[in-house]
Amino acid sequence: MTSFAERCGIHDAAREQALHDLAREIEASGLELVRIGWCDAHGVVRGKTLVASAVVGALREGVGMVSTLMLKDTSDRTAFKVFEPGGTATLPGFGFANNLLLLADPASFRRLPWTPSTGVLRAQPWFQDGKPVELDTRRVLQRALERLGEAGFAMKCGLEVEFHIYRIEDTQAQLDPLQAAWPGPPPAVSLVHPGYNLLAEAWYDLAEEPMRIVQHTAQALGLPLISLEIELGPSQVEAVFEATDALTAADNMVLFRNAVKMALRRAGYHATFMCRPPFPNIMSSGWHLHQSLVDPASGRNVFRRDTPAAGSTAADAQSTLSETGEHFLAGLLAHARGMAVFCTPTANGYGRFRPNALAPQAVLWGRDNRGAMLRVIGECGDGATRIENRIGEPAANPYLYLASQIHAGLDGVARGLRAPAATAAPYGGEGEQLPTSLGEALSALRADERLCAAFGANFIDYYTRLKQSEQIRFEQAEDKDEFQRREYFGRI
Incomplete structure (x- = not known):
């Protein structure tokens, strides 16, 4: 059975090797936690913190993220009426605070120097059908x-x-x-x-x-x-x-x-x-x-x-x-x-x-x-x-x-x-x-x-x-x- 990362078209032999290398590094360094971070439209990093044993699985299958995180203004208020008919009509793939999935890049791994036994990975969001979320601002730069x-x-x-x-x-x-x-x-x-x-x-x-x-x-x-x-x-x-x-x-x-x-x-x-x-x-x-x-x-x-x-x-x-x-x-x-x-x-x-x-x-x-x-x-x-x-x-x-x-x-x-x-x-x-x-x-x-x-x-x-x-x-x-x-x- 193919993984979510494979269905998204981003997982290959090189990424698989990177996952194994990262798993060895996490174990050898005694890391306990890894933060999966994503940059929102305002440049603010959001994400979830995983226990070390869950990281490799998350790199294959993604980490769930509520889609309204992409619809927030600078006060964290949702700017679209996601629970009203037509509220997300201009946003295909969004609606009713549905889930997106964050896939992290194993090559982005860093140990955080100010907190013990913790690392961080940079991630980007995908729809559950394996299509990229084109409104993601990092993807906007990648297209440019x-x-x-x-x-x-x-x-x-x-x-x-x-x-x-x-x-x-x-x-x-x-x-x-x-x-x-x-x-x-x-x-x-x-x-x-x-x-x-x-x-x-x-x-x-x-x-x-x-x-x-x-x-x-x-x-x-x-x-x-x-x-x-x-x-x-x-x-x-x-x-x-x-x-x-x-x-x-x-x-x-x-x-x-x-x-x-x-x-x-x-x-x-x-x-x-x-x-x-x-x-x-x-x-x-x-x-x-x-x-x-x-x-x-x-x-x-x-x-x-x-x-x-x-x-x-x-x-x-x-x-x-x-x-x-x-x-x-x-x-x-x-x-x-x-x-x-x-x-x-x-x-x-x-x-x-x-x-x-x-x-x-x-x-x-x-x-x-x-x-x-x-x-x-x-x-x-x-x-x-x-x-x-x-x-x-x-x-x-x-x-x-x-x-x-x-x-x-x-x-x-x-x-x-x-x-x-x-x-x-x-x-x-x-x-x-x-x-x-x-x-x-x-x-x-x-x-x-x-x-x-x-x-x-x-x-x-x-x-x-x-x-x-x-x-x-x-x-x-x-x-x-x-x-x-x-x-x-x-x-x-």
Whole structure:
């Protein structure tokens, strides 16, 4: 009798060998528990914890998961009326809180460094008939990467992630059953450094204990961490990672966020990837995504140019980028407003787009210009030539953020789009403005027919429904600061 994994078409001799290898590793290392984790539409990891003896069977037959986990908004409310006639008519395979099955990848196994005798596996959902759940966001990126491969390219991405770490002073409100709510209150916190002293050694020393936890956690999980830095805002820090292929970069971001939050919590700290924590005088956190296209066979950087294009000036894209690089850059610009909701998906994140704050306001590009939305980095002959997108917030779902770059950039390549001149005044009022609210970003996505077609109508309908639920509740909230404290600060 065939296993569920075989019926799904993903189990072969190599995967069978990987199962045996994993079983031996679990037994030899004395593991007791393994978490089967899946990344939801909002970038949050959910899953189940299995005893060690159940893991191999779960890798063959799957782990049941209620389908409404895919239909939740950021408060965990189900955005679709699954028990009403027609409530899931636009979602074939969903209905009545039916079951999906999670199948984990044995090659994704990691031991968790902050808790004893526990490992983790990354999983994706399947329907019970063995068909993939196409609305799964990791699968959305996989389809985008297939399209990129068909065009003759692969993608490399480097991550620069800003976030905030606070010391937990009191969890009484958060854990008081009399104050439990939906969502509940966050913990009371204090700063780990006072801020406004960028890259100060003294502030790093002050925050060294939580920063060491971040370091040890990332390295124990095999993440390609390069540096940890003190950012400008109070309690704000940054982690920088080496470039990897795009899917690995997205997987790493999911793993990093989830892991450091739990490891720090064990030590009495609260990490938040919320863009703008709910305190006065904070600085917004961004997720700066460095990206380049490469030749799949040779690894050659397709954006690299050896000499400036004939007749070009420093303001021209092809003074630094190849022709393909310019087309990709122009595609990112053409779809900037439409992609914004994938890069900045929370109502909180749009407060970041303000002048002279090292965050963009307008759809512009610049050469090594941190005020522009897209920053072109590198000189002619530089194998590390790349485009940095600066509109992302650290709460973004990594799979959707990267997929939006691929679809937008490929459209520029397919149509041979040309980029305007580089900006010298990113806050000078030129250029189309980026969305200033979640509602405006959702409207911009719906208006972008090419981007919607690339993601697929079913996914766009599904995703915008989830975000509309969040947007409506935010607009109706009497105390929007309290909404953000509970919805984002305590949970993201």
